[in-house]
Amino acid sequence: MTAVLSLDRLGVRRRADGAALVTDVSLAVEAGGTLGIVGESGSGKSLTLRAALGILPPTLEATGGIRRDGRAAMVFQEPATALNPTLRVGSFVAGTWRRHHPGASRAAARAATVDLLAQVGIADPAARTRAWPHELSGGMRQRVMIAAALATDPRVLLCDEPTTALDVRVQARILALLRGLIADRGMALVFVSHDLAVVASVCARIAVMRAGSLVEEGPAARVLTEPRHPYTRELLEANLARRLAARPKESA
Amino acid sequence: MSTPLLEIDGLTVRFGGPGPLARAVRRGVKGAPGGGVRAVDGVSLTVPRGGAVGVVGESGSGKSTLMRAVLGLVPPTAGTIRLDGRPLGPRRDTATRRAVQMVFQDPGTTLNPARTCGSILAELLRVHRIVPADRVAARVTDLLDLVRLPHGVAGTRPHRLSGGQKQRVAIARALALEPRLLIADEATSALDVVVQASVLDLLAELRATTGVTLVAVSHDLDLVRYLCDTAVVMRAGKIVESGPVAEILSDPAEPYTRELIAAAPTLSAAPSGKDRQ
Numbered sequence: 001m002t003a004v005l006s007l008d009r010l011g012v013r014r015r016a017d018g019a020a021l022v023t024d025v026s027l028a029v030e031a032g033g034t035l036g037i038v039g040e041s042g043s044g045k046s047l048t049l050r051a052a053l054g055i056l057p058p059t060l061e062a063t064g065g066i067r068r069d070g071r072a073a074m075v076f077q078e079p080a081t082a083l084n085p086t087l088r089v090g091s092f093v094a095g096t097w098r099r100h101h102p103g104a105s106r107a108a109a110r111a112a113t114v115d116l117l118a119q120v121g122i123a124d125p126a127a128r129t130r131a132w133p134h135e136l137s138g139g140m141r142q143r144v145m146i147a148a149a150l151a152t153d154p155r156v157l158l159c160d161e162p163t164t165a166l167d168v169r170v171q172a173r174i175l176a177l178l179r180g181l182i183a184d185r186g187m188a189l190v191f192v193s194h195d196l197a198v199v200a201s202v203c204a205r206i207a208v209m210r211a212g213s214l215v216e217e218g219p220a221a222r223v224l225t226e227p228r229h230p231y232t233r234e235l236l237e238a239n240l241a242r243r244l245a246a247r248p249k250e251s252a
Numbered sequence: 253m254s255t256p257l258l259e260i261d262g263l264t265v266r267f268g269g270p271g272p273l274a275r276a277v278r279r280g281v282k283g284a285p286g287g288g289v290r291a292v293d294g295v296s297l298t299v300p301r302g303g304a305v306g307v308v309g310e311s312g313s314g315k316s317t318l319m320r321a322v323l324g325l326v327p328p329t330a331g332t333i334r335l336d337g338r339p340l341g342p343r344r345d346t347a348t349r350r351a352v353q354m355v356f357q358d359p360g361t362t363l364n365p366a367r368t369c370g371s372i373l374a375e376l377l378r379v380h381r382i383v384p385a386d387r388v389a390a391r392v393t394d395l396l397d398l399v400r401l402p403h404g405v406a407g408t409r410p411h412r413l414s415g416g417q418k419q420r421v422a423i424a425r426a427l428a429l430e431p432r433l434l435i436a437d438e439a440t441s442a443l444d445v446v447v448q449a450s451v452l453d454l455l456a457e458l459r460a461t462t463g464v465t466l467v468a469v470s471h472d473l474d475l476v477r478y479l480c481d482t483a484v485v486m487r488a489g490k491i492v493e494s495g496p497v498a499e500i501l502s503d504p505a506e507p508y509t510r511e512l513i514a515a516a517p518t519l520s521a522a523p524s525g526k527d528r529q
Contacts, residue, residue, distance in 0.1 A: 040444035041415070167310040168471055172515035194444055197517040224519055238449035240474035241518055 003028040004155045004188045005052060005072060008065030012047045012212075015061055022047050022212045024064075029156060029205075034182060034189045036199030036220070038235065039209035045192045048209070049074070049158050052190070070155030071100075073148075077161040079141035083133040089144045090129025093117065097151035116147040121177055139170035146177065156188040157181075163198060175202055196235055200224060208232045255337040257465045258299035258322070258433055263331035265292040265317050291317040293489035294331070299433070304459060304466040306476030306497060308512070309486035315469045318486070319435050322467075323354050335432065350380050353426035357438040359418035363410040369421045370406030376428045395424040399454060416447035420454070427458065434458075437469040452478055473516055477501060485509050 006028035012021045022044040029035045039045040051062040053074050076082040084092055093116055094109040101109070110129075117125035120143040133141055142162060149157055159178070163171040179202055182189050193199050199206060200220050207217040208229065216229040227233045236242060269288020292314045299305045309315045320326045322333055324344050333340040335351060356362045364372055373392045377383055383391045393403055399420040410418055419439060426434055436455060440448040456479055459466050468479050476483050477497050484494040485506065493506045504510045 040446065169310065169511055169515040172517070175517070195517070196445070197519050200519055201517045234446055236519070238446040239519055240449070240452070240472075240478050243449070244474065244477055 002030065002069060003067070004031050004033075004069045005029050005190065006065070006067045007048070007052060008067070009063075010048060010051055010066060011063040012044065012051050012056065012060055013063065015059055020212060021060065022051065025209070025214050027207055027214070027217065029188045029190055031155065031188055032182070032186045034191070034203040034205065036203030036206045037190065037192045037209060038194065038196050038199050038206060040194055042211075043209040044212040045209045046160050049160050049190065049192050053158055068156070071152050072156045072158055073150070073152045073154035074158040074160065075142070075145050075149050075162045078165050079138065079145045080133070080165075082145055083141055085133055087133075088129065089131050089133060089136065090117075092133075093129075093144065093148045093151055096148045100152045112151070113147075116150055117144070119150065119181070120144070120147045121173070122147075137170075138166050139174060142166065142174055143177070146174075146181070150181070150185075154187060156190060159189065159191045161193050162191075164193065164195075171198070178202055196224075196239065197241075208235065254301065256298045257301040257303075257336060258297070258467075259332075259334040259337075260295060260297040260318075260322070261332045261334070263292055263295045263318065263321060263333065264290060264329045265314075265321050265326055266290050266329040290329075290489050292321065292328075295486075295489070295491055296331075297484060297491065297494075299465060299467060302463055302465055303482070304468065304480040306480035306483035307467060307469045307486060308471065308473060308476055308483055310471055310512075312488075313486040314489040315486050316437055317489075319354065319437055319467065319469055322433075323352055323435065324349065346380060350429045351432045352435070353429055353431035353433070354435040354437060355419070355422050355426050355439040358442050359410070359415065359422045360442075362422060363418060363425075365410055368407055368409055369413070372421070373406075373425060373428050376425065380429055382428065382430065391428075395428055398427060398458070399424045414447075415443050416451060419443060419447075419451055423451075423454065423458075427462065427464070430462075432465060433467065434464045435467045435469065438471070439468075440475070441470070441472070455479060473501060473513060485512070 008026055010025040011023050013019060014021065025048050027035065037045045037048065050056050052066055053072055056062060090113050094113040097112050098104060098109045113129055114125045117128055122128050122140065122143055163174050166174065178189065181187065189202065191199055191203055204220055205218065206220045206223045208215050208231065210231050216223060216227065216232050223232060227236055266288045295318055307315045317326060321328050324340065324342060327342045340348065370392050373395055374388050377388045377391055392406055396403055396405055401417060401420050405417065410421065440451050443451060452475065455466065458464060466479065468476060470476055480497050482495060483497045483500055484491045487508050493500060493504065493509050500509060501513060504513060
């Protein structure tokens with residue numbers, strides 16, 4: 001099988017002083033594969049994702065190999081700032097769709113937009129195309145972001161903490177939506193989060209990053225049960241549910 | 253039975269809508285619209301001395317507004333708050349203010365960036381006359397010990413500290429006043445998991461060593477289970493369920509609580525044997 005996205009000894013460094021922010025990250029995800037990247041703030045997980053999509057800030061540069069087979073699209077953490085506040089959400093999704101379907105008519109774009117909004121679970125999608133971003137809840141906005149990402153027909157969907165800003169019930173629904181979309185479309189997923197439990201609920205493979213380097217990568221079931229790196233063990237030990245389970249019974 | 257430390261009875265906080273005069277005028281009118289939003293709507297809650305109570309709910313459920321009312325930051329529209337049997341009004345003397353302290357969610361915005369951590373703590377000790385002037389420096393050191401920070405932090409401004417260290421300074425600041433009641437409002441949700449665990453352990457330990465009464469506000473059920481004995485679940489300004497944490501989590505009565513529990517991602521939900529690569 002060929003990888004839809006592969007990183008070969010990827011590095012990210014600051015142009016000004018050459019400081020290495022990400023070092024030697026080699027990862028690959030195949031069609032339909034799901035890869036989670038876990039790490040704390042400053043571990044380089046988001047920079048790795050941005051380098052993979054080629055959207056690093058101009059002050060940084062990527063080194064090493066980045067190979068994408070087909071389109072990649074990204075869903076960001078904060079849908080309130082990722083959406084254009086001056087565009088109705090329908091225009092935003094339709095504009096994205098038309099850029100990736102040159103020559104298509106406005107009517108076709110409108111139909112595709114309604115279809116995409118329906119796919120991401122937005123009720124009454126035709127009426128919702130007229131909504132402004134500020135009129136939608138956080139979960140709805142993130143659904144619109146996912147619809148815009150899908151408008152590019154991506155082979156791999158990159159998600160950067162897409163549920164961190166959301167309430168736990170909304171998070172559960174967005175995670176279920178992502179699982180469904182991946183299964184239906186055979187799309188690959190790279191999901192970055194600081195939350196091991198969230199990553200474990202959508203990804204078959206887990207990579208753990210710390211201080212700009214990859215410390216461990218493997219099947220989720222193996223990483224969760226037999227972590228090889230001390231830092232992965234530390235992450236698992238910090239999980240409250242796990243600590244509670246290990247507590248003596250009488251404290252309950 | 254002794255009086256509980258904190259008694260909240262029928263507390264309502266309304267934002268917007270008519271002011272007190274308009275309300276007084278309308279009081280006689282049957283069915284006059286109240287207007288505004290009831291962020292907290294008739295909440296009653298009792299926190300026993302030395303206890304730890306969790307307040308669980310989603311954004312907008314009113315949990316933070318409830319705590320801000322207890323702290324005296326927002327005036328209640330109706331209802332009473334009692335600390336040690338004495339009513340807590342909107343105007344409080346220094347001693348009353350000292351008795352209730354809060355640790356906020358984001359230590360990056362709640363510590364004065366222009367002052368060193370030592371002077372932030374020292375000012376409180378002086379204003380509230382916690383220790384004699386010649387003991388202030390020593391007490392600052394004791395407080396840093398209490399929250400497991402190196403003494404060098406006293407001479408450091410907050411921006412040089414990590415998120416976890418800043419939150420420890422915020423906890424030290426709250427504990428400097430030797431409060432009767434410590435409120436932790438999403439105190440660890442801005443922190444990385446490993447740091448979160450260490451701050452939670454610190455709070456649990458401080459509860460044991462100082463005997464402080466704790467109210468932990470969180471959207472995270474595991475966190476509440478980790479720190480608290482009893483909990484209340486809030487939704488749309490009202491308490492929908494309350495009881496011992498273990499009971500609420502193992503046998504929730506309300507569909508809303510069940511939904512919250514089901515929505516929490518767990519490590520055991522990891523896909524197994526479905527490795528596609």
